[in-house]
Amino acid sequence: MAQLSMRDAVNQALHQEMARDSRVIVLGEDVSGGAGGTSGEREASGGIFGVTKGLLPRFGAGRVIDTPISESAIVGAAAGAALAGLRPVAELMFADFVGVCMDQLYNQIAKFRYMFGGKSSCPVVIRTAMGAGMNMGAQHSQTIYALLTAIPGLKIVVPSNAHDAKGLMIQAIRDDDPVVFFEHKALYPRKAEVPEAPYTIAFGEANLVREGEAATVVALGRMVTFAEKALDGLAKDGIYCDLIDPRTTSPLDEETILESVENTGRLVVVDESPPRCSVAADIAALVASRGFASLRAPVGLVTAPHAPIPFSPALERAWVPGPQAIEAAIRKVVSQ
Amino acid sequence: MKIIREFEERLHVEIATGEIPGFTHLYAGQEAVAVGVCTALTDSDYIVSTHRGHGHCIAKGCDVGAMMKEIYGRRDGLCKGKGGSMHIADFDKGMLGANAIVGAGPPLAVGAAIACKLRGDGSVSVAFGGDGSCNQGTVFEAMNLAVVLQAPTLFVFENNGYSEHTGASYAVGSKDITARSRGFGMPAERVDGSDFFAVYEAMLRAVARARAGGGPSAIEATTTRFYGHFEGDPQRYRAKDEVAQQRQTMDCLKRFRESGALSPAELDGIDAEVLGLIDECVAAAKAAPLPPLSELTTDVYVSY
Numbered sequence: 250m251a252q253l254s255m256r257d258a259v260n261q262a263l264h265q266e267m268a269r270d271s272r273v274i275v276l277g278e279d280v281s282g283g284a285g286g287t288s289g290e291r292e293a294s295g296g297i298f299g300v301t302k303g304l305l306p307r308f309g310a311g312r313v314i315d316t317p318i319s320e321s322a323i324v325g326a327a328a329g330a331a332l333a334g335l336r337p338v339a340e341l342m343f344a345d346f347v348g349v350c351m352d353q354l355y356n357q358i359a360k361f362r363y364m365f366g367g368k369s370s371c372p373v374v375i376r377t378a379m380g381a382g383m384n385m386g387a388q389h390s391q392t393i394y395a396l397l398t399a400i401p402g403l404k405i406v407v408p409s410n411a412h413d414a415k416g417l418m419i420q421a422i423r424d425d426d427p428v429v430f431f432e433h434k435a436l437y438p439r440k441a442e443v444p445e446a447p448y449t450i451a452f453g454e455a456n457l458v459r460e461g462e463a464a465t466v467v468a469l470g471r472m473v474t475f476a477e478k479a480l481d482g483l484a485k486d487g488i489y490c491d492l493i494d495p496r497t498t499s500p501l502d503e504e505t506i507l508e509s510v511e512n513t514g515r516l517v518v519v520d521e522s523p524p525r526c527s528v529a530a531d532i533a534a535l536v537a538s539r540g541f542a543s544l545r546a547p548v549g550l551v552t553a554p555h556a557p558i559p560f561s562p563a564l565e566r567a568w569v570p571g572p573q574a575i576e577a578a579i580r581k582v583v584s585q
Numbered sequence: 586m587k588i589i590r591e592f593e594e595r596l597h598v599e600i601a602t603g604e605i606p607g608f609t610h611l612y613a614g615q616e617a618v619a620v621g622v623c624t625a626l627t628d629s630d631y632i633v634s635t636h637r638g639h640g641h642c643i644a645k646g647c648d649v650g651a652m653m654k655e656i657y658g659r660r661d662g663l664c665k666g667k668g669g670s671m672h673i674a675d676f677d678k679g680m681l682g683a684n685a686i687v688g689a690g691p692p693l694a695v696g697a698a699i700a701c702k703l704r705g706d707g708s709v710s711v712a713f714g715g716d717g718s719c720n721q722g723t724v725f726e727a728m729n730l731a732v733v734l735q736a737p738t739l740f741v742f743e744n745n746g747y748s749e750h751t752g753a754s755y756a757v758g759s760k761d762i763t764a765r766s767r768g769f770g771m772p773a774e775r776v777d778g779s780d781f782f783a784v785y786e787a788m789l790r791a792v793a794r795a796r797a798g799g800g801p802s803a804i805e806a807t808t809t810r811f812y813g814h815f816e817g818d819p820q821r822y823r824a825k826d827e828v829a830q831q832r833q834t835m836d837c838l839k840r841f842r843e844s845g846a847l848s849p850a851e852l853d854g855i856d857a858e859v860l861g862l863i864d865e866c867v868a869a870a871k872a873a874p875l876p877p878l879s880e881l882t883t884d885v886y887v888s889y
Contacts, residue, residue: 278749278751279749280631282750282751282822283750283822284752284755284756285752286752286822287752287822287824288821288822288824288825290821290822292823293820293821294750294821317720317748317751317756317757317758318687318688318720318748319719319720319721320721321722345685345686347688349689349721349723379883384606384607384669385607385685386668386669386670386685388671388672388686389608389671391686433669449828473745494807554881554882555882556878556881556885557885560606560607560658560666560668560670560672561658561659561662561667561669561875561880563666563875563878564658564667564876564878564880564881585816
């Protein structure tokens with residue numbers, strides 16, 4: 250089986266779905282790049298992170314649409330095209346730019362089906378790059394998925410590896426609901442075994458990454474790889490934990506988390522976001538309200554601090570929850 | 586202009602060594618715009634800047650050494666190393682911040698202009714933006730609001746031909762930012778952005794009008810960037826010899842030298858002095874301490 254980076258896995262999913270279904274279009278800033286340039290090279294970038302490479306030469310400018318820098322229009326136009334029968338995949342270059350087009354996500358896309366009495370569906374996918382760790386500063390590093398998870402009507406996908414990213418992206422495109430798909434920038438080059446043939450991964454089905462009795466660790470996105478590192482350290486001392494990657498925060502696979510906590514009696518949630526109203530807090534609340542009898546220790550939360558993301562690497566390293574902090578949190582919960 | 590040029594040329598070299606963190610967008614090539622605009626302003630006037638903001642900061646009087654430290658992520662940087670290249674601000678100089686969100690600045694500039702108008706001291710506010718930002722809804726809203734309120738706002742569009750990796754000839758539908766600005770109901774003029782004097786004189790006209798209560802104006806300065814959208818951009822959207830040609834025909838420093846405003850000896854003296862200054866800034870930034878971890882959660886709120 251081929252080893253693909255997460256970048257190439259998402260790219261392969263886009264290629265396969267565009268080939269399978271002529272209703273699938275891609276639009277966003279520099280998704281091909283080069284329009285209006287002086288070199289005449291029409292695909293000058295293939296997306297700022299290279300995720301949309303090769304789509305323009307293969308599917309043409311009618312279906313692979315470079316846009317001006319106009320995030321409200323990109324997301325709104327994708328939604329309108331979805332209402333009119335297409336299956337658009339819109340790219341927001343950075344997840345932080347959600348701020349520019351929030352109305353289209355929050356008041357428009359998320360609400361259509363419900364407020365129109367179930368008459369409409371809006372099968373749009375918003376792909377976006379998120380995450381800290383590359384010294385990109387306060388406005389190019391945020392995760393933001395908690396903000397959108399809170400909105401009924403949106404499905405939120407946060408893949409942690411190339412294999413899941415491909416299956417989840419194909420599911421997102423085929424899904425009849427609007428999906429926001431968060432790709433962590435630091436995961437783009439990371440490789441995993443990815444089958445060539447198209448496949449889907451259902452939303453709301455967590456992945457049990459590791460198994461163990463000592464505690465339940467829930468982690469998302471890049472934090473899954475950091476949690477695995479932490480668990481490698483703990484394994485040397487004979488401490489083994491369930492590691493659950495929910496893969497989607499809406500819908501959330503509540504049962505897998507609750508069943509695991511029933512076995513382990515202990516929960517640690519890892520989330521690359523500030524703690525207030527976070528996915529970590531949401532999962533802690535889930536277990537407190539529906540799994541309280543199973544808990545034998547207070548829930549451990551490993552999050553970023555309640556602060557924006559600093560630029561200086563000296564500070565940013567401390568902002569991002571790392572393997573050491575995760576390991577320490579698990580040891581604390583296990584010792585109680 | 587020379588300080589900006591050397592600052593950016595030196596960053597281009599230092600970034601290649603890998604010692605500068607993050608994402609840097611260089612202003613080299615556009616110096617006459619920032620300097621032509623800011624020379625017509627005082628410390629009580631405001632500017633808001635963009636992701637490509639080093640030139641605006643320097644032209645508005647920000648401390649060059651503290652800027653360099655900021656870009657290196659050091660404790661004594663202009664924003665304590667918390668902002669970085671895309672977020673330099675200096676409120677004492679009326680520099681209300683560079684910005685990593687395209688099109689976020691113009692509404693802020695209108696707000697500053699409302700404050701200027703209420704103070705009644707004749708101060709004005711400038712929104713820098715590019716040909717890319719001119720397509721954002723926030724910019725349209727800000728331009729209309731400035732006209733509605735007759736707020737003393739100057740919208741300066743630096744048309745360097747590219748919004749990131751896409752040409753302005755594609756992305757600006759009307760292909761004419763000046764005419765579009767007039768459509769909002771404000772005077773607008775297009776100037777040669779590689780000619781300091783052309784920018785400065787257009788700015789003097791717009792500033793005089795704004796200070797006298799004549800409301801907003803727009804200036805579209807045609808210019809170029811000598812580097813990519815960000816450092817590391819392979820620029821495959823640009824013709825191979827484009828930058829080399831533009832360095833011959835659109836270099837504002839060359840144009841300034843040819844104008845004869847200062848003698849060659851005077852200019853040579855400035856050039857030597859600037860090289861020394863930038864050397865010092867880089868050495869000081871490299872030697873400067875990193876921010877302490879205690880800074881991680883400070884400055885989130887005023888009160889705690």
